[in-house]
Amino acid sequence: KIPGLWNIFKDCTRFFDEERPELVILIDYVGFNLYLAKAAKKRNIPVMYYISPQLWAHGSWRIKKIKKFVDRMVVIYPFEEAFYTNGGVSAKYVGHPLFDELNKREIDEVLVEKMKAGEEKTIVSLLPGSRKQEIRRLLPILLETATVIHEKVPSATFLLSCGNTRNLELIEDITKRYTSSNNKRLSIEIVKEKISEVIKASSLCICNSGTVTLEIANYQIPMIACYRVSPFEYFASKPHIDTPYICLVNAIAEKEIVPEKTMYRDDHKWLASNATELLLNEEKRETCIAGLKEITSIIGTPGASAKAADEALGMI
Secondary structure: OHHHHHHHHHHHHHHHHHHOOOOEEEEOOHHHHHHHHHHHHHOOOOEEEEOOOOOOOEOHHHHHHHHHHOOEEEEOOHHHHHHHHHOOOOEEEOOOOHHHHHHHOOOOHHHHHHHHOOOOOEEEEEEOOOOHHHHHHHHHHHHHHHHHHHHHOOOEEEEEEEOOHHHHHHHHHHHHHHHHHOOOOOOEEEEEOOHHHHHHOOOEEEEEOOOHHHHHHHOOOOEEEEEEOOHHHHHHHHHHEOOOOOOHHHHHHOOOOOOEEEEOOOOHHHHHHHHHHHHHOHHHHHHHHHHHHHHHHHHOOOOHHHHHHHHHHHOO
16 A cells, blocks of 8 residues: 555645646545645645544544645534634634435435335444444344344344445444354345435434445434444543543534444444334433434525635635
């Protein structure tokens, strides 16, 4: 990877020298992009950074480099503007581009109704993430969680989301090994790609704590967010975590709207307990849904991409 990145860096700096762009726009990927920002700054080319790395969660020490090499941060979470401004960096909140995409996305309502068919069904969706490592770590725990939920809520059936078909074989293999080795007869349907439809059909989502939590919030479906790490990663990173929340929904609200947990061991009992409560306790469900409505009123307005483009044009 490093030789490849070095070649990309050389191509970029060569472009800076030969074409003299009026603006460089960097997106995410802080480790590499800060080197590009430094190279652009050295050549007196303005730098806009769109979609901030999550320095507010871990790595706030890097804000000094951002201040030194970046002219304008264009951020997608409301709390990020204050984070950078307080650090002496020019910043503008424009909203999250996910909601531009969701606003244009056509939902297959027929499929949603087909998934929901049967009044006796309580649909719980399992969303283990999009990266293979996330799936390997989290899916076995989610399957164990599903077993306990079904014991407590016999009407529960499960949709297992496979957003990226490249992960289908891995998901099928883990699921098959779990059900055969544990002699479990869970009603689990693996659904390829149709993440929005899976979410809309659900009574509850149990998910990896990434951007998908915002999509679930958009449809105002109660959820539990979790993230699995190794024991070493958990204890080594703990002193460097600068936010009390791993779930974006909770981070935006600055309070716990949905249950969340960073796990370094099998915590399926915790997941199942919270899931059962959100399925059976109507007051808990309504409180969670009200919180999700509040979040989407803050961040759920489309137009982020156009606002980011306006910021870029204003720098030229």
